[in-house]
Amino acid sequence: MQYALIINGKNHTVDVDEDTPLLWVLRDAVNLKGTKFGCGAGLCGACTVHIDGAPTRSCQTTVADVGKASITTIEGIGETPVGARLQKAWLDVDVVQCGYCQAGQIMSAAALLSENKSPSDSDIDAAMDGNICRCATYSRIRQAIKQAAGADFGATGQQRKGA
Amino acid sequence: MLRTSDASNLHTSARQADALSQVADMPTSRRGFLKAGAVAGGGFLISLTLPAAVRAAVDGAAAGNGVLNAYVQITPDNVVTIMSKNPEIGQGIKTMLPMIIADELDADWKQVRITQAPLDPALYGRQFAGGSQATPMNWDPLRKVGAAARQMLVTAAARQWNVPEAECSTAAGVVHHRASGRSLAYGALAAEAAKLPAPNLESVKLKDAKDYTIIGRSVPGVDSPKVVKGEPLFGIDQTVPGMLYAVFQKCPVFGGKVARANIDEIKKLPGVRHAFVVEGGSSLDGLMPGVAIVADSWWRAEKARGKLQVTWDEGATAQQSTDGFAKQAAALGAKAPAVSLRNDGDVAAALKGAAKVVEANYSYPFIAHAPLEPMNCTAHVQGDSVTLWAPTQNPGPGRSLVSQTLGIPESKVTVNMTRCGGGFGRRLNSDFMAEAAWISKVAGAPVKLVWTRADDMQHDFYRPAGWHFLKGGVDEKGKLVAWQQHFVSFGSNGQFARAANMETTIFPAGRVPNLSFGASLMEFGIPTGSLRAPGSNALAFVFQSFIDEMAHAAGKDPLQFQIDLLGKDEMLPGRGAGFHTGRARGVLEKVREVSGWGKKALPARSGMGVGFYYSHLGYFAEVVEVAVGHDGQININKVWAVGDVGSHIINPTAAENMSQGGVLDGLAQALNQKITIENGRVVEENFDSFQPLRLTQAPPVEVHFLTTDNPPTGLGEPPLPPAIPALCNAIFAATGKRIRSLPIDTDLLKA
Numbered sequence: 001m002q003y004a005l006i007i008n009g010k011n012h013t014v015d016v017d018e019d020t021p022l023l024w025v026l027r028d029a030v031n032l033k034g035t036k037f038g039c040g041a042g043l044c045g046a047c048t049v050h051i052d053g054a055p056t057r058s059c060q061t062t063v064a065d066v067g068k069a070s071i072t073t074i075e076g077i078g079e080t081p082v083g084a085r086l087q088k089a090w091l092d093v094d095v096v097q098c099g100y101c102q103a104g105q106i107m108s109a110a111a112l113l114s115e116n117k118s119p120s121d122s123d124i125d126a127a128m129d130g131n132i133c134r135c136a137t138y139s140r141i142r143q144a145i146k147q148a149a150g151a152d153f154g155a156t157g158q159q160r161k162g163a
Numbered sequence: 164m165l166r167t168s169d170a171s172n173l174h175t176s177a178r179q180a181d182a183l184s185q186v187a188d189m190p191t192s193r194r195g196f197l198k199a200g201a202v203a204g205g206g207f208l209i210s211l212t213l214p215a216a217v218r219a220a221v222d223g224a225a226a227g228n229g230v231l232n233a234y235v236q237i238t239p240d241n242v243v244t245i246m247s248k249n250p251e252i253g254q255g256i257k258t259m260l261p262m263i264i265a266d267e268l269d270a271d272w273k274q275v276r277i278t279q280a281p282l283d284p285a286l287y288g289r290q291f292a293g294g295s296q297a298t299p300m301n302w303d304p305l306r307k308v309g310a311a312a313r314q315m316l317v318t319a320a321a322r323q324w325n326v327p328e329a330e331c332s333t334a335a336g337v338v339h340h341r342a343s344g345r346s347l348a349y350g351a352l353a354a355e356a357a358k359l360p361a362p363n364l365e366s367v368k369l370k371d372a373k374d375y376t377i378i379g380r381s382v383p384g385v386d387s388p389k390v391v392k393g394e395p396l397f398g399i400d401q402t403v404p405g406m407l408y409a410v411f412q413k414c415p416v417f418g419g420k421v422a423r424a425n426i427d428e429i430k431k432l433p434g435v436r437h438a439f440v441v442e443g444g445s446s447l448d449g450l451m452p453g454v455a456i457v458a459d460s461w462w463r464a465e466k467a468r469g470k471l472q473v474t475w476d477e478g479a480t481a482q483q484s485t486d487g488f489a490k491q492a493a494a495l496g497a498k499a500p501a502v503s504l505r506n507d508g509d510v511a512a513a514l515k516g517a518a519k520v521v522e523a524n525y526s527y528p529f530i531a532h533a534p535l536e537p538m539n540c541t542a543h544v545q546g547d548s549v550t551l552w553a554p555t556q557n558p559g560p561g562r563s564l565v566s567q568t569l570g571i572p573e574s575k576v577t578v579n580m581t582r583c584g585g586g587f588g589r590r591l592n593s594d595f596m597a598e599a600a601w602i603s604k605v606a607g608a609p610v611k612l613v614w615t616r617a618d619d620m621q622h623d624f625y626r627p628a629g630w631h632f633l634k635g636g637v638d639e640k641g642k643l644v645a646w647q648q649h650f651v652s653f654g655s656n657g658q659f660a661r662a663a664n665m666e667t668t669i670f671p672a673g674r675v676p677n678l679s680f681g682a683s684l685m686e687f688g689i690p691t692g693s694l695r696a697p698g699s700n701a702l703a704f705v706f707q708s709f710i711d712e713m714a715h716a717a718g719k720d721p722l723q724f725q726i727d728l729l730g731k732d733e734m735l736p737g738r739g740a741g742f743h744t745g746r747a748r749g750v751l752e753k754v755r756e757v758s759g760w761g762k763k764a765l766p767a768r769s770g771m772g773v774g775f776y777y778s779h780l781g782y783f784a785e786v787v788e789v790a791v792g793h794d795g796q797i798n799i800n801k802v803w804a805v806g807d808v809g810s811h812i813i814n815p816t817a818a819e820n821m822s823q824g825g826v827l828d829g830l831a832q833a834l835n836q837k838i839t840i841e842n843g844r845v846v847e848e849n850f851d852s853f854q855p856l857r858l859t860q861a862p863p864v865e866v867h868f869l870t871t872d873n874p875p876t877g878l879g880e881p882p883l884p885p886a887i888p889a890l891c892n893a894i895f896a897a898t899g900k901r902i903r904s905l906p907i908d909t910d911l912l913k914a
Contacts, residue, residue: 016460016462017433017434017462017463017466019466020460020462021462024460024461024462028408028460028461028462029460031402032393033393033394033395033397033399033400034392034393034394034395035393036397036399036535036536036584037399037537037613038535038536038537038616038850039616039849039850040615040616040849041616041849041850041851043849043850043851044535044850046535073393074391074392074393075392075393078392087391087392090387090391091383091387091388091391094381094383094384094387094816094817094820095387096253096384096386096387096390096391097253097254097255097820097821097824098252098253098534098535098536098582098583098584098585098586099253099384099386099387099390099396099582099584100397100534100535100536100584100585101535101584102390102391103390103391103393106391124858125858125859128858129857129858129859131858132535132850132855132857133535133855133858134533134534134535134585134587134855135253135585135824136823136824136827136828136831136855136856136861137820137823137824138827138856138858138861139823139861139863139864140820141858142858
């Protein structure tokens with residue numbers, strides 16, 4: 001079936017089965033490889049995109065469910081001020097180890113900062129706990145989010161509630 | 164860990180350690196020779212070739228031609244291109260190794276470009292990511308390449324200016340002659356430098372460490388700008404024109420064969436182009452039997468798999484189970500070990516005469532690697548040759564396996580290494596490459612094979628489970644006088660299965676007058692392999708927890724007990740050049756200082772624990788502080804990690820990141836992870852039942868390094884092992900409950 005999708009502000013027409021997860025539409029039909037396959041079950045967050053601004057697991061969302069909503073992926077998030085700040089913070093803090101999860105991490109973080117300009121540790125916990133980093137770069141992820149938010153939380157980024 | 168296909172890692176690692184120490188002892192003149200010359204467009208290329216004897220010693224490989232160890236190219240536009248020959252799996256090698264060359268070259272890091280070399284062992288030697296070996300193997304040769312190139316550029320400048328070389332200096336990609344105020348950029352000197360003979364390696368002068376400008380400076384990952392924008396880098400991102408997509412269903416019981424499958428029905432499903440039975444072989448390392456489905460999209464291939472019905476011939480291992488192995492291990496543990504691994508003094512007599520004896524049984528489960536990028540490979544078979552794009556840690560053996568599987572010469576197999584979405588040792592095995600190649604051959608088209616998470620979790624090469632039966636004795640003064648350890652593991656014919664062995668030099672061996680290590684082996688049919696810090700990730704838990712038990716039996720502070728046990732500073736037999744007790748003491752003393760060990764008043768049900776381990780040439784001591792709830796929940800407040808990996812921390816930002824990751828990986832194993840075998844198959848299939856650490860579980864990890872006058876070594880593995888016993892020992896300090904089985908059962912901690 002044909003679907004008209006709005007991805008990163010551009011119109012795309014794809015011809016795929018209606019039950020195809022958005023993840024595979026993005027990766028294989030639209031050739032945007034930044035959104036990653038990790039678990040296929042909404043457990044790891046590597047496939048996180050925004051649908052009308054809301055963080056969404058694209059492996060659990062079929063193309064038919066998207067409708068006319070606007071899709072933003074890691075390839076497009078840098079066009080937003082929050083996305084650009086996060087990408088810069090990610091590099092400044094040198095978050096990346098293998099890097100496979102980081103697109104999903106940045107997409108979850110961008111959704112958080114769009115709603116909450118100065119997130120607390122518990123806000124970060126709630127927004128980011130669904131994103132697995134198998135290399136466990138978590139303290140730097142926390143630090144980069146705070147840096148992008150503009151708050152000064154010290155050099156280590158390791159302040160946590162109760163610590 | 165280097166040659167994982169060997170039956171026994173015990174002998175392999177010992178041989179490699181010997182080989183590495185032999186290389187360290189070789190006279191400089193035998194370490195390699197430099198070659199320099201021009202490249203098209205006026206550039207300058209310098210390379211270092213290690214003679215075959217050295218490569219053979221390092222790799223344990225058959226001596227062959229000399230191999231190119233490094234190259235540097237300088238072009239007239241001042242760009243310095245450095246080849247990165249090893250796979251990048253997140254360990255930061257693509258950034259770190261070029262830093263070593265660039266510093267000795269006095270290059271401007273902003274002008275350095277790094278290219279990924281293809282697999283070509285005839286040219287580059289063995290290309291792999293494993294065993295924390297890249298740093299020790301490359302530290303000396305790469306510095307020499309950089310220094311030699313710098314020397315030639317200085318010579319070229321001095322001749323042009325007609326001044327003595329000694330009056331010239333270099334900085335940030337420029338040669339200066341201060342006296343006359345003249346300067347020339349490297350790019351302008353490249354063509355002339357290329358005409359000079361390469362210096363004798365012996366005469367190459369290395370920098371004083373105090374003059375390093377790149378080594379020791381934090382350099383962010385070179386590919387990270389692409390990572391944060393989602394650019395295609397990983398194996399799973401590869402595309403080839405005309406490519407089809409494949410899934411491969413194997414028998415849930417390892418090695419099971421296809422009896423019948425509804426292939427004809429599958430072939431009729433939308434998008435399916437091919438469906439076929441793969442006969443495969445009997446080796447758990449190679450192409451296994453299964454059913455391949457090839458479609459015009461991965462989703463359609465996977466959807467078709469939902470309709471697949473296979474009757475399996477499950478074979479001889481369909482009855483094996485975790486419970487069964489545990490029962491068998493308990494029975495074996497009650498008897499004397501089948502083989503003796505080490506026997507010092509008279510353990511039986513010492514136990515009889517001890518003031519206090521502690522008896523404890525420890526065990527740990529199978530665990531999976533679960534890198535976040537599932538196994539995948541793109542392959543294109545054309546006639547009698549094949550090209551692969553593979554996220555692999557071990558492209559050389561991958562090429563061999565593909566060659567054997569397809570029955571074509573290795574020279575017809577081209578392997579392109581991609582960035583890997585994590586490795587942790589999983590991608591040392593090449594099964595997925597053989598599958599992709601075979602499916603492409605049968606389908607007659609380029610094929611991208613992508614495993615699901617369940618495929619990945621249920622067809623791994625697992626960290627083997629193990630059982631340890633221990634007795635220890637202290638005398639009336641609290642001194643450890645007896646240690647008896649019976650290790651029940653897997654293997655056959657007296658040979659440990661892969662990654663299921665135990666080195667005989669593990670501390671406190673050599674420091675307890677009466678000590679015995681023995682082993683009994685169980686036959687099994689489960690593929691096992693190296694998981695980050697293989698051996699050590701499990702053995703650190705056993706050794707360091709039992710030392711803690713003995714310290715408490717002796718009524719001593721556990722950290723001081725361990726320092727006392729280390730005794731005088733000296734080299735004991737161990738991996739590499741050996742195990743140095745003084746370096747161990749150094750990291751323990753430092754972690755005592757930075758963690759405030761013994762000086763803090765902690766609330767009830769809170770405590771600190773310490774762990775130390777010598778793993779893959781690195782020394783790490785770690786302290787964990789926990790608070791345990793009355794519901795048994797474990798809150799880790801903080802971890803302090805102190806490492807000694809030699810004279811330099813080459814890239815501090817990456818070193819800290821890797822160390823934090825290693826510590827947290829260890830905590831994840833202790834808190835969360837087990838693979839359960841029932842009816843011959845793996846029960847867990849996704850990240851709900853097998854959990855990596857999540858953000859809310861991750862405590863802050865404060866990392867410190869002691870720099871000592873020893874060759875720099877790697878950080879992929881050493882930070883992980885001590886984290887597990889440090890956590891378990893902290894739980895004991897907080898609750899009085901001793902954790903002797905992993906993962907930690909929080910029900911035991913309720914109060």
